[in-house]
Amino acid sequence: MEAVVSWTDERVELLRRLWEDGQSASKIAAQLGGVTRNAVIGKVHRLGLGGRARSGTEAPAAAARKPTAVASPVDALPEAEAVVIEAALETAEPTSPPNHRPAPDFPPPPAPLPAAAEPVQIAVSQRVTIMDLRESMCRWPMGDPTTPEFRFCGARSITGLPYCGHHAQIAYQPATERKRDRRVAGFR
DNA sequence: CCCTGATTCGC
DNA sequence: GCGAATCAGG
Numbered sequence: 001m002e003a004v005v006s007w008t009d010e011r012v013e014l015l016r017r018l019w020e021d022g023q024s025a026s027k028i029a030a031q032l033g034g035v036t037r038n039a040v041i042g043k044v045h046r047l048g049l050g051g052r053a054r055s056g057t058e059a060p061a062a063a064a065r066k067p068t069a070v071a072s073p074v075d076a077l078p079e080a081e082a083v084v085i086e087a088a089l090e091t092a093e094p095t096s097p098p099n100h101r102p103a104p105d106f107p108p109p110p111a112p113l114p115a116a117a118e119p120v121q122i123a124v125s126q127r128v129t130i131m132d133l134r135e136s137m138c139r140w141p142m143g144d145p146t147t148p149e150f151r152f153c154g155a156r157s158i159t160g161l162p163y164c165g166h167h168a169q170i171a172y173q174p175a176t177e178r179k180r181d182r183r184v185a186g187f188r
Numbered sequence: 189c190c191c192t193g194a195t196t197c198g199c
Numbered sequence: 200g201c202g203a204a205t206c207a208g209g
Contacts, residue, residue: 007201024192039202041193046200050193136190 005034007043019044030139030162127151138164 005011011032018028025037025044032040044050127142128151138153139162155164 026191036202037193038204042195042200042202045194 005032012043012047015040015043016047016049019049030137033139128154138162138167140164140167 007015014032015028018031019025019040023031025040029035029037029040041050128137136157136159138155138157140153142151142153153164153167155166157164158168
């Protein structure tokens with residue numbers, strides 16, 4: 001029962017903010033949820049925005065910074081951390097569906113990362129923030145959306161789905177088997 | 189192949 | 200008004 005998503009004032013406002021902030025249409029679409037990048041672009045134009053067309057296409061400022069090196073932040077995660085995260089997930093999201101609304105207001109400023117000498121709860125702050133989430137990345141929410149520690153799984157998502165294989169299994173379970181499988185799938 | 193925004197046009 | 204399909208490009 002997917003509540004039909006439409007351009008409510010809040011969503012339009014968020015769209016405006018993110019677009020003017022230099023976010024790409026696909027990123028915005030992923031954050032809004034329920035819409036494709038085409039929908040976002042179409043809306044942007046209808047709103048009279050779209051002043052993004054400088055030389056060629058994309059805004060170099062926003063695209064300038066790229067992580068590179070690591071294909072997927074998750075792949076680089078030590079198993080131990082992954083386990084910790086899974087454990088946290090169990091506690092944070094016992095049974096609620098991952099279909100939460102991203103936010104009334106928006107996110108969390110960048111979590112300050114010290115030199116690397118402080119191992120303070122790295123486990124939870126290691127995944128991807130909403131800013132680095134791309135359409136091809138797993139959107140499984142981890143943690144409380146109202147806290148700065150909120151992250152998304154970020155693993156390579158299955159084409160056509162918003163989640164990676166692991167989380168898709170958890171997300172799309174038949175109601176009848178949920179009780180039995182959640183524990184299994186949830187614990188990797 | 190990955191991605192970007194722009195435009196068209198049926199609904 | 201909406202957004203998929205398509206176009207044009209990096």
